[in-house]
Amino acid sequence: MEAAACRIYNEKVMDHFRNPRNVGEVENADGIGQAGNPVCGDIMELSLKVEEGVIKDVKFKTFGCGAAIATSSMVTELVKGKTVDEALEVSNKAVADALGGLPPVKMHCSVLAEEALKAAIDDYRRKSGQTA
Ligand code: FES
DSSP states (O other): OHHHHHHHSOHHHHHHHHSOSSBSOOTTOSEEEEEEOTTTOOEEEEEEEEETTEEEEEEEEEESOHHHHHHHHHHHHHHTTSBHHHHHTOOHHHHHHHTTOOOGGGHHHHHHHHHHHHHHHHHHHHHTTOOO
16 A cells, blocks of 8 residues: 555655655744644644744644644745745745645645745744734
8 A cells, every 4th residue: 555655645744744854843842823623633832933024934843644743844944044924925835835745635734834834934923923
């Protein structure tokens, strides 16, 4: 069945699953956001370091499926170096597209990445006295 699993995910997804980027938690994070899927029980947490409105560092911890790990990894790569406003424009579809696509049954996993990112930005804005 292993061969079948490899056909479900493309090479890029498998690469981000096997070698996830930016795993962990940013020290002295300016914003932390969590998202979970009540159906599968998977959870994603994203932490941000923001300087002058720019995301300088971002890390994730994900207890979840391979697609959730790959989308977590990709969303960190997509938003690092972006302004907070630009990062808010990153949708789950953009994350899935950057991975070269996800199987339709796994698209919901990419929603965790978008929601965790938005929650982390909300948290950053709250803590820095800005309104979300
Ligand atoms: Fe739960 Fe993928 S199955 S996030």
